[in-house]
Each structure stands twice: as structure tokens, then as C-alpha cells.
Amino acid sequence: MELFKEILPQHPYTVAEVIQYIKDILTFEPALSDIWVKGEISDLSRPYSGHLYFKVKEENNTINCVIFKNRAINLESQPQNGDEVLIHGKIDIYPKNSTYQLIGDQLKPAGIGMMQLELEHLKAKLGKEGLFDEEHKKPILPFPQKIGVVTSATGAAIQDIIRVLSERYPVVEVLLFPTLVQGNEAPTQIVTAIQMANQRSDLDLLIVGRGGGSIEELWSFNDESVARAIFASRIPIISAVGHETDVTLADLVADYRAATPSSAAEHAVPDQHELKRKIYDQELRLLQDVRQIVKFLRTELQVLEHQIPAERQLNRINLIRQQIGQMQLINQNTIKQKIHQLKDILNLCQQKQVLLIKDLKQTKETKLQVNTAKLSQLNPLETLERGYSIVSDTKNKPITNASSVKVGDTVYIKLSQGELTSQIISKKEIEDG
Incomplete structure (x- = not known):
């Protein structure tokens, strides 16, 4: 008995203390308190409590997982046995049977999940380099003369952009740099198009984007090379990736982010009707100001006529008359200039509309000739x-x-x-x- 007394500790740990010690180690280990795990779901259970219990396995290795109800109800999609997933959470110990488990707070399909993880890492990297900082954003010119568009030549995006630009500001010229907007080759083509546009000296603005699509179809605009090409562009860039909710790296780096190609075109140019209204309002305000000045000078003239001696009074009167004449001349010239500017804008708009109507007529005539030829081939008399x-x-x-x-x-x-x-x-x- 003396022998046993010598080897027994005076203060042994209780089971609860050991479990708590292990729990503390897991809790305060950063790598285990914020962790992503990839694997296949198995033994999925959905009890009435609303919690999700399952295992994530890889070959012969498994980890017990739980997602509590408050997190489970907000999952983007409900998991199934056999799904390849990415689960995020922390490693904890379950005291009742001394087993460790992963308490999850996020669950994503493995394919999209890996893409999102890579995107978050890339976003953090570029953000640290300052690519998203406001100080690097270039201003958009209020009256661009020529706009370059980097998008597909056959997609709806270019049609929407041309339509909106023609309606709002017909005098602007549009130059298309056609590229693929999805697929493995799209990022390289987009970068090349941006670089080609920057070799020109006549472009005031670039619109880079595409129409709507799934997150996978938009992924070319999350490519690092595309983001860096936008950042390096000498020409201001409006991103027009047609997706309201998903913000791409191209959106974050661009000088202005538009939700759709149509809204990009709206932001790129002023509205001709609004310009006409502003010119008219300025003319009215200028005319009122000149009238007030003339009225003030006439009143001053009348006062001075009674205060200034005859000789000085005559000089003062002549000076004021000259000022009144100059103000009237300035008023007339300013109004004429404003009217001339407005006429120039209207003439340019009319010329643009004539060209658009001519192009539309030519397209319709060509289509009519093709259809007529087809009908002639079907005419039995032609067969005879x-x-x-x-x-x-x-x-x-x-x-x-x-x-x-x-x-x-x-x-x-x-x-x-x-x-x-x-x-x-x-x-x-x-x-x-």
C-alpha cells in the first residue's frame, strides 16, 4: 500500500477538467476556430429540432458535423447525402461522449465554394494593394465624344448600349472591341481589348462588360488579369456586368460600376433633352440678371443726375450709358451663342437619326430581297x-x-x-x- 501511495498524484484531474482543458485548446487555436473543410456528406440526419447532423468524409476519414437551426434555415441549398461540400465553422468537443465535432455556420457546394474561396483570397490581395481605393478612380467626362465598348459583338449588351446612347446623346461615336465574355479564353481577350483601346488617343471612355448570366458565366470578370488591366487603363472605365447582386472584381476596380449595360450607357452620356432644358433655364436666368443690372444702372443714373455738377454729371451719364449699351450687347451675343449651340446639337441629333433610319431601311430591304428569292424558288411557275x-x-x-x-x-x-x-x-x- 505504501508503494501505491508514492506513485499516486495528490491532485488528479477530474474527467470534466480534462474535457474542459481539451475544449480550451480547441477554442483558442486560431486554425481550428475559423476553418473550411472539404468532403462528402454522409449519415445526414434532420431531427424535429431543425438542426442538421451529418459526417463529412474523405476515403476512410470522417468528421462529425452539426449545423444548428438558426444557421440551417439560412443555407442557400439543403445538403444531401453524397454531396461534395465545403463547410465552414469551428472544431469543438462534445462532452457527453468526449468526441470532437465541427460546428458549421456556412455550407457551399464544393465547385462554387472553391471558386468563392479563391475569389475572397484574390479580393483581399488586390484590396491590400490598393486597387479598389477611391483615390485611384478616374473621373468620367461629362460630354464624351467617342466611347469604346469591350463586349461580345453578338450579345444583347452592345445592342442595349447603342440604343441608350442613341436616345440620350446621338452625337457620341461608339467603337466596339469584340471579345468573348465567358469561357477559358475570355479573360485573355478582354485584357487584350482593353490594352488595344488604350493605344488610341481619341477615346474618352470605355464600357467593359456583358449581359446577365449565372455566377459561373460572369467569372471571367473575376479574373486577376482583367482586374489589373482595368486598373492600369489610362482611359476611365465603367464596368457593366449585368448582375444586380454579384459584384465582380471588375466592378470593384472600375472607375464606376453600373448594374447593367443599359445603366452604364445612361451614366456615360448626358440626356439631350435635359441639356436643352438647362440651356433654356440659363438663358432665362441670364436675361433676368441683365435686366436687373440695367434697371439698377438706370436708377443710379437718375440719382446722379440730381447730385453731380453739370460737367461731371454729363461724363457720368455717358459712362453709364456706355455700360448699359455694353450689357445689352453682351446679353444679345450670349443669347445668340446659346441658340447657336442648341442648333448645333439639334442638327447633330437629326443627322444621327437620318443615318440610323437609312441603316434600318437598308437592313429591311436586304431582308426583303432574301425572302423574295426564297419565295420565287417555291413558286410552281418558276419550276415550269x-x-x-x-x-x-x-x-x-x-x-x-x-x-x-x-x-x-x-x-x-x-x-x-x-x-x-x-x-x-x-x-x-x-x-x-
Whole structure:
């Protein structure tokens, strides 16, 4: 008994203390309190409590997982056994049976989840380098003369952009730099198009983007090379990736982010109707200001006429009259200039509209010619012109098979020029096959 007393500790740990010690180690280990785990779901259970219990396995290795109800109800999609997933959470110990488990707060399909993880890492990297900082944003010119568009030549985005620009500001010119906007080759083409645009000296603005699509289809605009090309652009860039909720790296780096191609075009140019209204309002305000000044000077003239001696009074009167004349001349010239500017804008708009109508007419005429040619090929009379004929019986019913007539029957033959009446003197039937 003395021997046992020597080897036994004076203060042994309780089971609860050991479990708590392990729990503290897990809790305060950063790598285990904020962790992503990839694997296949198995043994999924959904009890009435609303919690999710399952295992994440990889070959012969498994981890017990739980997602509590308050997190489970907010999952983007409900998991199933066999799903490859990414689960985020922290490692904890379950005291009742001393087993560790992953308490999850996020769950994503493995494919999209990995893409999102890579995107978050890349976003943090570029953000640290300052690519998203406001101090690097270039101003958008209020009256651009020529706009470059980097997008697909066949997509809806370019059509929407041209339509909005034509309606709002017809005098602006549009230059397309066609690229792929999805797929493995799209990022390289987008970067090349941006670099080509920057080699020109006549572009005031670039619109870079595409129409809507799934997050996978928009992924080219999360490519690091595209983000860096936008950042390096000398020309201001409006991003126009057509997705309201998903913000791409291109959106974050661009000088202005528009939710759709149409809204990008709206932000790129002023509205011609609003410009006309502003010019008119400025003319009215200027006219009122000039009238007030003239009124003030006339009043001052009347006062001075009674205060200044005759000789000085005459000089002062002449000076004020000159000032009044100059103000009236300035008023007339300013109004004429404003009217001239407005006429120039209207003329440019009308010229642009004439060109658009001419292009539309040419397109419709070409389409009409193609359809006319197709109809001509289907016209039976055209077939007759090539030496064929139409044979019908006495009831004017077309004959297509020798079995439908007998020797001695009368038939009518329709030619390209005229008709013939013939009598069957012999016939030969051709068997099918």
C-alpha cells in the first residue's frame, strides 16, 4: 500500500477538467476556430429540432458535423447525402461522449465554394494593394465624344448600349472591341481589348462588360488579369456586368460600376433633352440678371443726375450709358451663342437619326430581297420555266402516279407557255423500292 501511495498524484484531474482543458485548446487555436473543410456528406440526419447532423468524409476519414437551426434555415441549398461540400465553422468537443465535432455556420457546394474561396483570397490581395481605393478612380467626362465598348459583338449588351446612347446623346461615336465574355479564353481577350483601346488617343471612355448570366458565366470578370488591366487603363472605365447582386472584381476596380449595360450607357452620356432644358433655364436666368443690372444702372443714373455738377454729371451719364449699351450687347451675343449651340446639337441629333433610319431601311430591304428569292424558288411557275410541267386529269386534279390513270384517258399538260391536251396510249408503273 505504501508503494501505491508514492506513485499516486495528490491532485488528479477530474474527467470534466480534462474535457474542459481539451475544449480550451480547441477554442483558442486560431486554425481550428475559423476553418473550411472539404468532403462528402454522409449519415445526414434532420431531427424535429431543425438542426442538421451529418459526417463529412474523405476515403476512410470522417468528421462529425452539426449545423444548428438558426444557421440551417439560412443555407442557400439543403445538403444531401453524397454531396461534395465545403463547410465552414469551428472544431469543438462534445462532452457527453468526449468526441470532437465541427460546428458549421456556412455550407457551399464544393465547385462554387472553391471558386468563392479563391475569389475572397484574390479580393483581399488586390484590396491590400490598393486597387479598389477611391483615390485611384478616374473621373468620367461629362460630354464624351467617342466611347469604346469591350463586349461580345453578338450579345444583347452592345445592342442595349447603342440604343441608350442613341436616345440620350446621338452625337457620341461608339467603337466596339469584340471579345468573348465567358469561357477559358475570355479573360485573355478582354485584357487584350482593353490594352488595344488604350493605344488610341481619341477615346474618352470605355464600357467593359456583358449581359446577365449565372455566377459561373460572369467569372471571367473575376479574373486577376482583367482586374489589373482595368486598373492600369489610362482611359476611365465603367464596368457593366449585368448582375444586380454579384459584384465582380471588375466592378470593384472600375472607375464606376453600373448594374447593367443599359445603366452604364445612361451614366456615360448626358440626356439631350435635359441639356436643352438647362440651356433654356440659363438663358432665362441670364436675361433676368441683365435686366436687373440695367434697371439698377438706370436708377443710379437718375440719382446722379440730381447730385453731380453739370460737367461731371454729363461724363457720368455717358459712362453709364456706355455700360448699359455694353450689357445689352453682351446679353444679345450670349443669347445668340446659346441658340447657336442648341442648333448645333439639334442638327447633330437629326443627322444621327437620318443615318440610323437609312441603316434600318437598308437592313429591311436586304431582308426583303432574301425572302423574295426564297419565295420565287417555291413558286410552281418558276419550276415550269425550267422545263418541267404539271399534268392533271379532266377534273383538274394533279396526276403524280401512273396508277391513277388508264390507257385512253385524256389528260391536260400545263407548260410554262400554254397548255396541251393529251391521251394516254401507254403507261409504265414504277414499283417502290
